[in-house]
Amino acid sequence: MIIMSILYRCGIIISFGFALFFGSTVYADGVVIDKVYHPYVLPNEKEFEWRLFSHRENDNNKLAQRIAYGQSVKENLMLEFYLVGERDIDNNFDLVAYEVEARWMLTEQGEYWADWGLLFEIEKENKQKNWEVTSGLLVEKEFGRTSLTLNAFVIYEWGKTLKSEFETEFRLKYRYRYIEQFQPAIELYSGENYLGIGPAFMGLQRFSAQKQLKWEVGFITGLDSRSKGHVLRLAIEYEF
Amino acid sequence: MLINTVLLFLHNALPVFIITSLLLRYFSVNNIELNNRKWLLFCVFLTIMASFFLSSNLESLSQEFSGKGSELFLSVGAILVYLSIITLIILSNIHHCVAVKKCLAFITFFIISSINGAHFIIYLLHYWTQAQQEETIVVGIILGGGICLSITILFYFLLRYMDKNIYSKISGYFLLFFALGQLMQAIVFLQQVDILSSSQPVWDSGHLIAENSGIGQLLTVLFGYETTPSLLQLFIYTVALIIPLVCTKLPYILLFLNGKKS
Numbered sequence: 044m045i046i047m048s049i050l051y052r053c054g055i056i057i058s059f060g061f062a063l064f065f066g067s068t069v070y071a072d073g074v075v076i077d078k079v080y081h082p083y084v085l086p087n088e089k090e091f092e093w094r095l096f097s098h099r100e101n102d103n104n105k106l107a108q109r110i111a112y113g114q115s116v117k118e119n120l121m122l123e124f125y126l127v128g129e130r131d132i133d134n135n136f137d138l139v140a141y142e143v144e145a146r147w148m149l150t151e152q153g154e155y156w157a158d159w160g161l162l163f164e165i166e167k168e169n170k171q172k173n174w175e176v177t178s179g180l181l182v183e184k185e186f187g188r189t190s191l192t193l194n195a196f197v198i199y200e201w202g203k204t205l206k207s208e209f210e211t212e213f214r215l216k217y218r219y220r221y222i223e224q225f226q227p228a229i230e231l232y233s234g235e236n237y238l239g240i241g242p243a244f245m246g247l248q249r250f251s252a253q254k255q256l257k258w259e260v261g262f263i264t265g266l267d268s269r270s271k272g273h274v275l276r277l278a279i280e281y282e283f
Numbered sequence: 284m285l286i287n288t289v290l291l292f293l294h295n296a297l298p299v300f301i302i303t304s305l306l307l308r309y310f311s312v313n314n315i316e317l318n319n320r321k322w323l324l325f326c327v328f329l330t331i332m333a334s335f336f337l338s339s340n341l342e343s344l345s346q347e348f349s350g351k352g353s354e355l356f357l358s359v360g361a362i363l364v365y366l367s368i369i370t371l372i373i374l375s376n377i378h379h380c381v382a383v384k385k386c387l388a389f390i391t392f393f394i395i396s397s398i399n400g401a402h403f404i405i406y407l408l409h410y411w412t413q414a415q416q417e418e419t420i421v422v423g424i425i426l427g428g429g430i431c432l433s434i435t436i437l438f439y440f441l442l443r444y445m446d447k448n449i450y451s452k453i454s455g456y457f458l459l460f461f462a463l464g465q466l467m468q469a470i471v472f473l474q475q476v477d478i479l480s481s482s483q484p485v486w487d488s489g490h491l492i493a494e495n496s497g498i499g500q501l502l503t504v505l506f507g508y509e510t511t512p513s514l515l516q517l518f519i520y521t522v523a524l525i526i527p528l529v530c531t532k533l534p535y536i537l538l539f540l541n542g543k544k545s
Contacts, residue, residue: 097286104286219440227433241497244433262289262430264497273497275286277426 075237076263076274079192079216079230082160082181084148085253085282086118092280100272106130111144119148127166142166146181157184162196173202179212192216196234210235216243223247230261239263239274254283288410288423293430295403298504299396300435305461306388308442308454309371315381330393334400338408341401351476360394361469367391368462369527372455376531395465457505459527464507466523470516471509484511 076096092111097104106129113123125142142164149159160181167174179196194214201207212234220226224246231240243261250256257280264273310317317323345353367387374380374387411420442454474481489510492499502508509516529536 099286099290219437221436225429225432225436227436229437242430242434242437244429260426260429262293262426266498273286273290275289275426 075212075232075235076239076261076276077214078259078276078278079214080146080160080162080179080181080194081192082146082148082150082158082183083152084115084119084121084146084160086115088115088121088253088282089113090123090280090282092123092278095275095277097275098272099274106136108136113144121146125166138169140166140168157182162194168202171202171204173200173205175200188220190216190218190220192218218245223249228261230263232263238266240266241273243276254281256281285419285423285426288407288420289427289430291403291406291410292424292427294500295399295406296427296431297434297500299392299399300431301438301504302392302395302461304435304439304442305454305458306392307439308446309375309388309458311443312446312451312454313375313384315384326389326392330396330400333393333397334404337397337401338404341405351478354472354476355478357398358469358472360398361465361472364391364394365462365466365469365523367394368458368465369530372459372462372527373530375455376534459524460506461504463520463523464504467507467509467516467520470519474513479515482513482515485514485517487511 090113094109096107111125115121123144127140129139144164147161162179164177177198182193196212198210215231218228228243230243241263245259247257259278261276445453473479
């Protein structure tokens with residue numbers, strides 16, 4: 044049993060290291076900046092989520108939105124369904140993709156040195172008939188009043204307009220839990236020919252029972268010559 | 284439009300938020316309490332009024348002094364900020380003069396906020412009349428404000444951490460570098476109107492960190508980063524850095540010299 048536990052942990056560390064290593068060497072074709080996921084699932088959790096991304100490169104502004112509904116199907120497993128819309132160059136807003144996501148909480152909060160979770164995602168682009176399968180590791184560690192959240196993803200994509208390939212992405216968030224309603228953070232996104240960093244903040248307002256409203260805002264700036272421009276991301280989530 | 288408003292907010296409001304963190308840290312290190320809320324609110328109100336007044340008069344100001352008015356005005360403001368901050372740093376060794384320190388801190392905050400605030404209002408009104416998307420601009424201001432507040436809180440606690448764990452006067456040095464940044468801006472303005480000569484740049488670090496990039500802007504605010512500094516700028520930067528440092532160490536230098544003589 045002890046050996047199994049050690050092997051399990053080694054597996055997680057190796058896969059995490061693998062993703063980190065390749066995160067800086069393999070690049071892909073989609074949007075890197077999305078959201079830094081926390082490895083937590085609440086039992087009987089239901090949620091509506093809206094995410095907005097505004098990308099500015101030179102004088103060009105791109106806009107994407109995601110609407111999602113999620114529900115925990117087990118006390119440590121959550122399923123979420125997304126509709127992804129994007130504004131094209133003619134300013135027309137259209138549904139471009141849909142997505143199913145599963146978030147699996149591996150350990151209870153505070154049970155081990157860090158909290159661990161897994162994420163699996165399947166996305167299909169509507170018109171191009173492209174597919175994307177993502178699996179990744181979610182880790183969160185608390186240091187006093189600060190929290191470090193790491194996401195490492197391995198992505199496989201294929202389709203009509205995409206070269207079949209593996210990609211990796213790495214996301215990091217260092218958060219200062221100032222007050223529940225306002226938690227400033229620094230976020231870093233790497234992968235897909237992109238490296239970006241920027242300030243962010245998140246917060247939540249609790250209502251009766253399990254009802255709560257969460258918000259997240261981030262302003263990510265491309266760090267190197269390959270990743271110019273700024274991305275503003277906004278997420279609002281209502282859990283009930 | 285949303286991201287443009289956030290960018291505008293970051294560009295103009297970041298110095299205000301950074302100086303707020305630095306001054307709050309200065310008060311905390313020097314054990315000065317800011318318990319008079321009415322006075323604080325009055326200062327903020329005065330700064331907002333000055334921003335609106337300046338925004339409506341900046342255009343006519345630019346016509347003064349043969350078209351050099353706004354550059355001269357902005358450079359005088361930046362030099363005053365530098366002088367106020369170095370006086371604050373020199374006075375940090377003296378435990379009384381609380382009222383003087385508060386007054387100098389207010390002058391610093393007032394000048395930076397009213398100048399940046401005026402620019403923000405001018406650009407915002409320009410956007411507003413062009414875009415006619417009021418709700419997007421309002422949301423952009425709220426998000427930009429949140430991002431700036433996030434930077435302020437993180438920067439404040441980073442300074443506090445460094446003061447406690449690395450060197451107790453590190454936030455004071457950040458304040459000094461901020462003042463140098465203001466002085467560099469003043470030199471650029473004076474070079475623009477040919478009061479100071481603008482010679483060939485000593486180096487060009489634009490390919491490493493561009494001045495208009497996010498990191499470049501932050502470095503410009505924090506340390507007076509310049510991609511193409513002239514020899515004059517480098518000379519003034521060095522002298523302006525050394526003078527306050529020597530002044531703060533003057534009692535120790537005098538003590539050392541007296542000790543040697545005896």
